[in-house]
Amino acid sequence: xxxxxxxxxxxxxxxxxxxxxxxxxxxxxxxxxxxxxxxxxxxxxxxxxxxxxxxxxxxxxxxxxxxxxxxxxxxxxxxxxxxxxxxxxxxxxxxxxxxxxxxxxxxxxxxxxxxxxxxxxxxxxxxxxxxxxxxxxxxxxxxxxxxxxxxxxxxxxxxxxxxxxxxxxxxxxxxxxxxxxxxxxxxxxxxxxxxxxxxxxxxxxxxxxxxxxxxxxxxxxxxxxxxxxxxxxxxxxxxxxxxxxxxxxxxxxxxxxxxxxxxxxxxxxxxxxxxxxxxxxxxxxxxxxxxxxxxxxxxxxxxxxxxxxxxxxxxxxxxxxxxxxxxxxxxxxxxxxxxxxxxxxxxxxxxxxxxxxxxxxxxxxxxxxxxxxxxxxxxxxxxxxxxxxxxxxxxxxxxxxxxxxxxxxxxxxxxxxxxxxxxxxxxxxxxxxxxxxxxxxxxxxxxxxxxxxxxxxxxxxxxxxxxxxxxxxxxxxxxxxxxxxxxxxxxxxxxxxxxxxxxxxxxxxxxxxxxxxxxxxxxxxxxxxxxxxxxxxxxxxxxxxxxxxxxxxxxxxxxxxxxxxxxxxxxxxxxxxxxxxxxxxxxxxxxxxxxxxxxxxxxxxxxxxxxxxxxxxxxxxxxxxxxxxxxxxxxxxxxxxxxxxxxxxxxxxxxxxxxxxxxxxxxxxxxxxxxxxxxxxxxxxxxxxxxxxxxxxxxxxxxxxxxxxxxxxxxxxxxxxxxxxxxxxxxxxxxxxxxxxxxxxxxxxxxxxxxxxxxxxxxxxxxxxxxxxxxxxxxxxxxxxxxxxxxxxxxxxxxxxxxxxxxxxxxxxxxxxxxxxxxxxxxxxxxxxxxxxxxxxxxxxxxxxxxxxxxxxxxxxxxxxxxxxxxxxxxxxxxxxxxxxxxxxxxxxxxxxxxxxxxxxxxxxxxxxxxxxxxxxxxxxxxxxxxxxxxxxxxxxxxxxxxxxxxxxxxxxxxxxxxxxxxxxxxxxxxxxxxxxxxxxxxxxxxxxxx
Numbered sequence: 001x002x003x004x005x006x007x008x009x010x011x012x013x014x015x016x017x018x019x020x021x022x023x024x025x026x027x028x029x030x031x032x033x034x035x036x037x038x039x040x041x042x043x044x045x046x047x048x049x050x051x052x053x054x055x056x057x058x059x060x061x062x063x064x065x066x067x068x069x070x071x072x073x074x075x076x077x078x079x080x081x082x083x084x085x086x087x088x089x090x091x092x093x094x095x096x097x098x099x100x101x102x103x104x105x106x107x108x109x110x111x112x113x114x115x116x117x118x119x120x121x122x123x124x125x126x127x128x129x130x131x132x133x134x135x136x137x138x139x140x141x142x143x144x145x146x147x148x149x150x151x152x153x154x155x156x157x158x159x160x161x162x163x164x165x166x167x168x169x170x171x172x173x174x175x176x177x178x179x180x181x182x183x184x185x186x187x188x189x190x191x192x193x194x195x196x197x198x199x200x201x202x203x204x205x206x207x208x209x210x211x212x213x214x215x216x217x218x219x220x221x222x223x224x225x226x227x228x229x230x231x232x233x234x235x236x237x238x239x240x241x242x243x244x245x246x247x248x249x250x251x252x253x254x255x256x257x258x259x260x261x262x263x264x265x266x267x268x269x270x271x272x273x274x275x276x277x278x279x280x281x282x283x284x285x286x287x288x289x290x291x292x293x294x295x296x297x298x299x300x301x302x303x304x305x306x307x308x309x310x311x312x313x314x315x316x317x318x319x320x321x322x323x324x325x326x327x328x329x330x331x332x333x334x335x336x337x338x339x340x341x342x343x344x345x346x347x348x349x350x351x352x353x354x355x356x357x358x359x360x361x362x363x364x365x366x367x368x369x370x371x372x373x374x375x376x377x378x379x380x381x382x383x384x385x386x387x388x389x390x391x392x393x394x395x396x397x398x399x400x401x402x403x404x405x406x407x408x409x410x411x412x413x414x415x416x417x418x419x420x421x422x423x424x425x426x427x428x429x430x431x432x433x434x435x436x437x438x439x440x441x442x443x444x445x446x447x448x449x450x451x452x453x454x455x456x457x458x459x460x461x462x463x464x465x466x467x468x469x470x471x472x473x474x475x476x477x478x479x480x481x482x483x484x485x486x487x488x489x490x491x492x493x494x495x496x497x498x499x500x501x502x503x504x505x506x507x508x509x510x511x512x513x514x515x516x517x518x519x520x521x522x523x524x525x526x527x528x529x530x531x532x533x534x535x536x537x538x539x540x541x542x543x544x545x546x547x548x549x550x551x552x553x554x555x556x557x558x559x560x561x562x563x564x565x566x567x568x569x570x571x572x573x574x575x576x577x578x579x580x581x582x583x584x585x586x587x588x589x590x591x592x593x594x595x596x597x598x599x600x601x602x603x604x605x606x607x608x609x610x611x612x613x614x615x616x617x618x619x620x621x622x623x624x625x626x627x628x629x630x631x632x633x634x635x636x637x638x639x640x641x642x643x644x645x646x647x648x649x650x651x652x653x654x655x656x657x658x659x660x661x662x663x664x665x666x667x668x669x670x671x672x673x674x675x676x677x678x679x680x681x682x683x684x685x686x687x688x689x690x691x692x693x694x695x696x697x698x699x700x701x702x703x704x705x706x707x708x709x710x711x712x713x714x715x716x717x718x719x720x721x722x723x724x725x726x727x728x729x730x731x732x733x734x735x736x737x738x739x740x741x742x743x744x745x746x747x748x749x750x751x752x753x754x755x756x757x758x759x760x761x762x763x764x765x766x767x768x769x770x771x772x773x774x775x776x777x778x779x780x781x782x783x784x785x786x787x788x789x790x791x792x793x794x795x796x797x798x799x800x801x802x803x804x805x806x807x808x809x810x811x812x813x814x815x816x817x818x819x820x821x822x823x824x825x826x827x828x829x830x831x832x833x834x835x836x837x838x839x840x841x842x843x844x845x846x847x848x849x850x851x852x853x854x855x856x857x858x859x860x861x862x863x864x865x866x867x868x869x870x871x872x873x874x875x876x877x878x879x880x881x882x883x884x885x886x887x888x889x890x891x892x893x894x895x896x897x898x899x900x901x902x903x904x905x906x907x908x909x910x911x912x913x914x915x916x917x918x919x920x921x922x923x924x925x926x927x928x929x930x931x932x933x934x935x936x937x938x939x940x941x942x943x944x945x946x947x948x949x950x951x952x953x954x955x956x957x958x959x960x961x962x963x964x965x966x967x968x969x970x971x972x973x974x975x976x977x978x979x980x981x982x983x984x985x986x987x988x989x990x991x992x993x994x995x
Contacts, residue, residue, distance in 0.1 A: 083139025329605030677776025
């Protein structure tokens, strides 16, 4: 890729602190540093020996290795691998992957590798992928021992190169003697790359931390702020960087003045005059001069910029509420929320900060050693705080409330289940997430799911609002009184990327997609909050397996509700966590964004307006999260450094109470069953390519809540396993409703259940399926439009035929609506009856397809062979599954059932009609068209086969699960994890905890 001819020289130096350490260690074994950029003079651009790589190289990957002998000297204190590659690259140290390099070739990136290095022989391995044009690799290893830093193994002729990356090539023991030496292209600065490379994204200078106890003095605050400024310059406060800061400060002043309806020279006359004076002095120095004078001028510019920042009219408050708390017990999106992981962990503080600066007055509202704090909310009047806390001597998170004056502490909930994420509702209720549904994540069996619930202001009358089996996260109020939250789900879809945003009314009605239910990017939208002055939503993009690493993004759903529409990344220096970026599809919120120093993670955004927000940020995984005020252009100023991590900050001031959404639920009394609701669609064909009139019925499938579980993964990610295709749930076909000639349908549906739908033809075969779930609350009537992608949009009923009559009652299947689907009860008996004569025993067809029930796959915790899952011929009928054993069958017998192999295909959006399940199943075709030995299966037997295929070939149902013995009781878990005796939870029954 050819760089821009105009050299940008952005963040051109490596960290001065690192360079100074290297120079201080110069001598035996050290390497002289190039004075311009802190790049080691011995580091060279290299490539595989072919053609003219600096001009053009094949659009392929090349592989590089260097052996490093660290001897047996002093222990390694710190170590970083710093590199860039044109166009993209990935690195390994001793066969441990560091991940792909973030950003393009014009940005160095560093990785902390101290834990990966060992005495003696080590190997650095890099794959560089060229897209087009020039290609090269430039990098080096920094190791600090005994207080001295050495530059080791800079890319040069000692590196080996290869066209291929054979098995084991990243390992120390790999023999690379046949690899040629890498071709040296030249030093940093050669064409076509020049000096147009940013500083590293992960190495930070040592910044002083606040003391573990006591308050912060003004002098300590000054040092903290100035050290942060130096870090924002990548440790290199050169005149070049200072002049850029002058430009950014002027731009900031212009923007803030416009917010006040004035010109910048009127509002910020003194500040702009001082910037003019400093700019003139800076221009008398060399652009890359490193001197005390240059550093002092940089700090002077930053003082002016900080003054401008805090004159933002949106910063019209001087108090904050925040949590100063240790890091989570784990990083997985659901596991870190399970109280049993925290043991006696504590140390959290619930802080009122008076003064938006590090030495502001702090008041801790919690008693000493109160426990571990997991989020809080401030009342509308700003006089009370509701929060989730796990006391050291209790097994779970509970809800508490306290006055902002530190008085009136009271406990609201008290159970072995986890209650967290509380928010005040406009009508006086408290909404929160809880594991009281007794459900467990399908792909992480020991992890209880926290789903949305509601209680009275005093913690009484707890009811679960959500129908989800997987967790709901971080709810927040929208400006119109709805609840915005993250919902993890994977109904007939891969389990990895669907942690997107939804809204729901405070009574549980009107659940609807907000953004991204068919989007792979970003991985997980979390901690989302709507700007109080617009509809824009700020969020942290975190990872399914890593909620600690965040990227700030912003949504404007008026511009779209699926990737890449309606979304933009704010912190442009980082790739979306875990999912990575979508190639060139990478919308950025601000075209003039600049990176303010090394960055690892941004979390907990609190929008103040369209472009300004509070945010917690950490430079590296070893650094604490600090609290900043930031804008979408990259300007950032330190507000607070805690004893631990500073999270969940918000202004401590009263706020407008959003409108109360009217109650629409007919709540059942204690002990009474909940009533039903009504679901309707004026046109099931909307959004599909199905010909009108093709669909005759709508099938309603309920997926049971997974109240059964094991304290371990018993097979693949399941526990216990339901399907070999995916981490599935128990399914029941509740029945069908007739579709009217105009495509409309209306039917009664049970309240509180997770429902998804299928459109059926006249033979009740699936034409289209909904790859998501919905449902109703008691007494709720709600509409759906089309299939899957728009299922939660409320349509206008117009004159739909189905709405001119009473809603249909579902017609149950012949076996009844309460019977769950399984292979051994639904499919195998039909095969035995109609196909066994040829394909079992001595039948002539057995050699080609053996339909004898036999075998089984070993599953942890199950000793009885009769209870084992995935017996043949199930494996053959389903075909090769993700991570599954090899089926016994071959040829055309494999995959005969026609399942939707979601974890193999990895598609998240809607599917084309008539491309899945029974509409394309060869098994269903063979048993119905009479062409296979004149076999024609009809009646209930055929419906059972179709039901099994259309429930995506599950193996177990509720009946099979409840034959599995309960796992041995574990003292670690406050709530027993059981299978045979799994409870059936009525989520709509009000619950009151013991006082």
